[in-house]
Amino acid sequence: MLREAFYGIRRFDAFQESLGIARNTLNDRLRRLVDEGRASAGTVEVDARA
Structure with a gap:
């Protein structure tokens, strides 16, 4: 999971797809x-035009 974050994955669904769990x-x-302080949680704003 840390590898995926390091490579730029930021969204929950992208983590799930990449890891297959x-x-x-x-x-x-x-x-x-x-x-444990190894990652930080945040929210992602969704662009309504997308």
């Missing part, structure tokens, strides 16, 4: 990384 597993792992 279940949403609940990805959520748990991302939450752990944030809790």
